[in-house]
Amino acid sequence: MRQSRISEILAEIAGKPINIGTNESLFESGLLDSFGLTDLVTKLEAEYGIRIPDGDLNPRKFESIDKIASYVDDRV
Amino acid sequence: MAWLRGFGKYLPERVVGNDEIAALLEAEPAWIREMSGIETRRYARPDETVAMMAAEAGRQALEASGVAASELGLILVSSGSSEQRFPGPASEVQHLLGAPQAIAMDVPMASAGALFAMAQAALWAPRAGKVLVVAAERMSPIAMTPPLEKGTAMLFGDGAGACVVDREQGFAHIIDWELGSDGTAASELRLEFGEPIHMNGRMVIMHAARKVPAAITTLLTRHSVAAPAVRVFLMHQANANLLAKIAQATGVGVESFYSNIAHYGNTSSASMLIAASEWQGPWHGPIVFAAFGAGFHWGAMLVEGAQSNA
Numbered sequence: 001m002r003q004s005r006i007s008e009i010l011a012e013i014a015g016k017p018i019n020i021g022t023n024e025s026l027f028e029s030g031l032l033d034s035f036g037l038t039d040l041v042t043k044l045e046a047e048y049g050i051r052i053p054d055g056d057l058n059p060r061k062f063e064s065i066d067k068i069a070s071y072v073d074d075r076v
Numbered sequence: 077m078a079w080l081r082g083f084g085k086y087l088p089e090r091v092v093g094n095d096e097i098a099a100l101l102e103a104e105p106a107w108i109r110e111m112s113g114i115e116t117r118r119y120a121r122p123d124e125t126v127a128m129m130a131a132e133a134g135r136q137a138l139e140a141s142g143v144a145a146s147e148l149g150l151i152l153v154s155s156g157s158s159e160q161r162f163p164g165p166a167s168e169v170q171h172l173l174g175a176p177q178a179i180a181m182d183v184p185m186a187s188a189g190a191l192f193a194m195a196q197a198a199l200w201a202p203r204a205g206k207v208l209v210v211a212a213e214r215m216s217p218i219a220m221t222p223p224l225e226k227g228t229a230m231l232f233g234d235g236a237g238a239c240v241v242d243r244e245q246g247f248a249h250i251i252d253w254e255l256g257s258d259g260t261a262a263s264e265l266r267l268e269f270g271e272p273i274h275m276n277g278r279m280v281i282m283h284a285a286r287k288v289p290a291a292i293t294t295l296l297t298r299h300s301v302a303a304p305a306v307r308v309f310l311m312h313q314a315n316a317n318l319l320a321k322i323a324q325a326t327g328v329g330v331e332s333f334y335s336n337i338a339h340y341g342n343t344s345s346a347s348m349l350i351a352a353s354e355w356q357g358p359w360h361g362p363i364v365f366a367a368f369g370a371g372f373h374w375g376a377m378l379v380e381g382a383q384s385n386a
């Protein structure tokens with residue numbers, strides 16, 4: 001469920017459907033670039049009512065849908 | 077607090093377009109423009125040093141300010157690309173300008189160096205009187221050191237910017253600043269002697285897009301200034317897309333952020349003062365300087381322009 005909503009958010013940012021596996025790299029697939037990453041952080045904060053601290057601003061934490069979902073699960 | 081009295085700049089003659097860079101990087105010129113907003117950058121001659129470019133920009137700032145080199149009490153030179161470990165370029169700039177009475181100090185910081193040097197100048201001005209701040213960078217030999225990483229190599233250009241900070245008079249009053257440093261990210265953007273530049277672009281963008289708007293907002297809130305009331309944001313010209321993100325997060329349109337990156341690329345610490353030198357003004361009302369760079373170091377400075385709103 002969480003993965004599904006995160007895929008929708010990523011699709012909004014990428015401007016196209018997210019058709020990769022939930023454990024595949026969003027960066028390697030070209031679906032998320034540096035600037036999309038900043039949008040993702042902002043949208044995750046708004047969607048889930050969380051504050052992502054500067055210490056967590058590491059691309060590796062947001063590399064795949066599974067990693068993003070896991071991160072959000074830990075914060076909500 | 078001190079005043080801004082005049083700006084100057086120096087840009088090398090050689091214009092390097094995206095076609096030339098793209099051929100070296102096996103990339104498309106349109107890709108460079110799309111990823112960075114850059115169309116051309118300037119490359120220094122092999123015999124043009126950081127200190128030489130700094131001195132040229134410094135002379136122009138002194139002339140614009142109506143200040144003689146002999147009146148300077150302090151010269152601060154920011155650079156992350158000086159050619160040797162020591163001495164830094166500041167003492168040579170002092171010599172080239174003919175200001176033996178002035179103390180000369182280096183600020184060895186890439187990208188955010190000019191902003192930090194301006195804050196230092198404001199603190200020193202009560203004692204030194206007239207302070208020349210110069211930021212000069214010769215990034216092209218660094219950017220083009222193999223192995224070339226196209227996302228990094230296409231960004232950089234060479235140049236210098238300068239300003240005179242005066243204890244007593246000027247066209248804009250330095251009000252306050254908000255600076256920050258985060259050493260946990262020191263390895264994410266670094267340049268070791270003899271090595272190619274290392275830049276974790278995703279990390280840099282993530283942090284810059286968050287930290288710079290936060291610094292601007294904290295500073296403006298402290299002085300009850302609304303972001304849309306700021307006449308212009310003069311920011312380190314890192315990447316046109318980053319400027320747009322920071323403008324959005326600050327709550328203003330991208331047109332509020334002056335940009336000349338299309339012409340000069342990313343000239344690291346020099347870019348903010350080159351931008352200030354080129355912005356047409358008037359220097360009236362609240363104006364914000366901002367920067368982010370290796371360290372990480374970042375921040376914003378608020379000045380109040382005293383020119384008429386013509």
